[in-house]
Amino acid sequence: MTLGGKAAVTGIGETDYTRDAGGRGVLTLQLEASLAAIADAGLRPAEIDGIVMPIGLGATVAEDFVTNLGIPDLRFSTTTPLGGAGAVAAVQCAAAAVAAGLCRHVLLPLGRTGRTGSRIGARIHQMPQFRTVGEFEAPVGALAPAQYYAPMARRHMELFGTTSRQLAEIAVTTRQHAILNGNATMTAPMTIEDHQASRMIADPLRLLDCSLESDGAAAVVVSKADAAGDLRQPRVLLTGLAEGHPDSPSTITQRPDMTRLGLAKAAPRAFAMAGVTPADIDVAEIYDCFTYIVLCQLEDLGFCGKGEGGAFVEGGALGLGGRLPVNTHGGLLSQSHMAGMNHVVELVRQLRGQAGRAQVADAEVGLVTGYGDLGDGTIAIMARA
């Protein structure tokens, strides 16, 4: 038995994305997005019988949703605390749960007050994934994700000749997409020169290589594929799902090849499950906590060889009409940092043909990835039914 095609994303919902949610708490934001996703699916809240909470850290639990949504019989609940890989891990988990018959309609809420709540440098050291680097690397001054990931980018540059201007291509294209989106935080045009002039954060990563700190929430509903046919929206099937962990997952320092992520292990399994190849992908929503992480994932997904990502992204290749439209919503870099749940939402929109000015013509097959600290990878391939 394969999991591919057994489940579908039936509902999507988002709050407004801001840098200040105006006093709304994380649970309120998540409930707003959840109600939107449930309504989008054509379901009533009482029909939700599963909840998968991505990330885990963040103060809300499945019981909060039972209480507030009035769910009479929640049959399945769990968490997928894989950091930024957690949203897509939750999709895989929900698909497995409905395929196994444990439940029929699973709600996946993700929300945060990343801007107005505690900031990244403090937040990550509460996460168990950072326990090892917290003990051995934080004391010497390696404290934040940018500082942990910059050496991966630097080594890629030294080995393969990748440049900061190539990273800028990713930031600029992503900004262009955010400008087309009606619900993005960063909407001022950006040039490669703007990127090059932005201040250095952790060399070689500049400010405009880094994602946002955001307030907001996104949610989706994953349903059993045969249930999805009765609902409101065009069916978007989950055809390929996989999770992969890099060697030395707790510290990049000790990783034999620090230019390879967990996604390199997951991607071939997801493509095999879906029965497609990278050449079949019409649109890709790729986890973009930093520009370099996008470039590395393009290689690990097989869109180009290891070391070829810099050349691959040049010349607007990731833009609408380019060779592979990527992060058509503006991503974590320019739309909002919803830990990748906004990427799941956007892929579904694209495959339904509801992506507005950022719609990729005739998008039928797409993929979404997650990247979690310190290199965990997840991938979902979806297809218009």
Added chain:
Amino acid sequence: MITAMPSKPVPEPTPESRPYWQGLAEGRLVLQRCADCGRVRHYPRPLCDACHSFAADWVEASGAATLHSWTVAHHPYHPAFRAELPYVLATADLAEGVRLVAQLRGAAVLRLGLPLRIGFEPAGEGLVLPVLRPAG
């Protein structure tokens, strides 16, 4: 009013890592070694992933290293490090086959494979941290 400067993050040693921090306090970089198959591992942890032995002893690193990668920290993520910015965080390949992250001082040019030496710096309250410098 005097506002206390937040202190730097300090390690909270585990039973497995206590000898590592103790070694640094004595000005030695010691690495955990499987007492059964001899594999050196870092960072310290309970189990040898090669032979699954819990038995371990400690060997002193030679101090020889080469530059595997690096970043230059510019943004003040922690107020206690602000005065040191910018500083180089180096990932170094040790001769023993494992890697170390430490601040790298005194390197005019950074390149992969740059030969390095491990040194030691007191960081207050009995804590000693490794530091890297160009070899020779």
